[in-house]
Amino acid sequence: MIYLTFTLLFAGLSALWMFQKIFYPYFWDDLMYCLKFRKVGKAIMARMKCGIITYLDCFVHQARKTPEKPFIVFENQVFTYKDVEIRSNKFANVFKTEAGLKHGDIVALLMSNEPDFVCVWLGLCQLGCEVAFLNFNTKSRSLLHCFQTCGANCLVVGSDLIKCLDDILPALLDSAIDVWVTAESASYKNVHTLLDKAELASGEKPQVDIPPPNLCSTFLLIFTSGTTGLPKAARISHIKAVMSMAFLRLCGANENDKIYMALPLYHMAASLLGIGGCIDLGATCVLKKKFSASQFWKDCIKHDVTVLQYIGELCRYLVHQPKTGEEKAHRVRIAAGSGLRADVWKEFSRRFGKIQIREAYGLTEASIGFVNYTTEIGPIGRASYFNKVNDILQTLSLPFELLKCHPETCEPVRTNTGRCVVVNKGETGLLVAPLSFTNPFLGYVGNKAMTEKKLLRDVFKDGDVYFNTGDLMLQDHRDFVYFKDRTGDTFRWKGENVATTEVSEILGCLDFLQEVNVYGVTVPGYEGRAGMAALVLKEGCELDGESLYNHLLQNLPAYSWPWFLRLQTSLDVTETFKQQKKELVEDGFCPRTIQEPLYFLDSYKKTYVPLTQHVYDDIVSGQIRL
Structure with a gap:
């Protein structure tokens, strides 16, 4: 009888385990993150009850708690x-x-x-x-x-x-x-x-x-x-500053970690998430004056770094560096940041050892954010079942919605009653979040018009106010959230929205391309904008138009293919490694105004051919149809 009972119990547990693995494969990841978030939330609330309320309060508290602990390591200096x-x-x-x-x-x-x-x-x-x-x-x-x-x-x-x-x-x-x-x-x-x-x-x-x-x-x-x-x-x-301090803790860092910081301190990622995260943990920050790809892993070994903070392009610079012995001799266990492309993510994980990637999403202006705490490559985070049932999560995390928007204006679609429409899972939508105590939007100084532009009113009922992130997201049926594009970077062609980030990631998989920047350009006689890509070739490589065409054929719908290519020696980026597009868009695709090599997609030859002035004139006159 006892044997039969244990047999049935074992069979039942095995069946339950199989059911969970098949239908809820991330159950334990979600549960553990939920418990961690709950613990962090309770700690913040308990701290506030003791009068430790602001970012400054947290620092003073830590300085009293661990006065002799190294706080900042900078070059050959150590500051406790x-x-x-x-x-x-x-x-x-x-x-x-x-x-x-x-x-x-x-x-x-x-x-x-x-x-x-x-x-x-x-x-x-x-x-x-x-x-x-x-x-x-x-x-x-x-x-x-x-x-x-x-x-x-x-x-x-x-x-x-x-x-x-x-x-x-x-x-x-x-x-x-x-x-x-x-x-x-x-x-x-x-x-x-x-x-x-x-x-x-x-x-x-x-x-x-x-x-x-x-x-x-x-x-x-x-x-x-x-x-x-x-x-x-x-x-x-x-409140945003204090909540930001929990980021590194939620990514798995602790007080014993040494956190490498090469991002500019005037940026939120470094000042609030990075420095603030070190203060929250009582950890040590290894501060770098300026990011250096060639020095990066040497620094990690020298200072015994265990956690690094990144912006996606920083990782891309690292994977394009020549291989060295230091890149696997370090003790880095966590890399936390945002903007990491899937192709770079795979190469980074393969090449630099067992580093847990904690890809996240956040905004300067508002508190809405996501963290991908799983091993799944690509998503910026998850919106699991536990977010809806946990009281602490509901208090400190932020509800969000993905709204259906017009493809050309990127303004939310509204029904006859004036209400916005939520997209279905698996569909791309505009990310918005209701304003609340934990998600206030204080606006832009001296710019009321731009402040108001970021707000959506009467979204689901009279009087409600939502913050418009301007970002297009997708939540799939497994509850992973993917960043698709910023509305300002999305262009419309052949009646379809083209997400520049998606096209860039696909092109970035080609082994002869080092950097890709996708944007849309105006073509006389056509509605919307045609795709164009600024490319940087890897050293010693040439543009293989036929391979590029076949790659697009296999991976992207025809409306999202770039019709024009512009070869450059480097791509312009902002100080936080975001690609510059404005000047490229303004330059267009005219060979007379652009001195760099230009190419055109010849769909008959199934390759990219040089874009001469004659070809340009035929496109503008309509003799060549796109």
């Missing part, structure tokens, strides 16, 4: 949590007594990756200032635009970047802007020096009168690095 706290206090006291800064003042920060970026930032936070991170790649007119847009009355600039102000310094000084440089001396008239004064300042926390924080008020200003137009200053709330 206590070192950073004392130095940030010194800066705060200088700014209070010498500059008269106080709660509510906006201070612009123009600095490279260095420990004093963090120390100055935290010092200004001590005074209750709102800090605006400026992109150090921005020059002249654009830089002045950023400064004027954020409404700052003070600027702190790194000693290595002071020359960037040559063109605009007179305008800043004429506007009675206080300019401080992180140096002991300066040759510029009316520019204040910081380090000499900080040397003499007190390392104690300054005595300031700051009201209790409103978690939905502005903590930071971060400029979006959009590929078109001038940058916009997005307001970052205190």
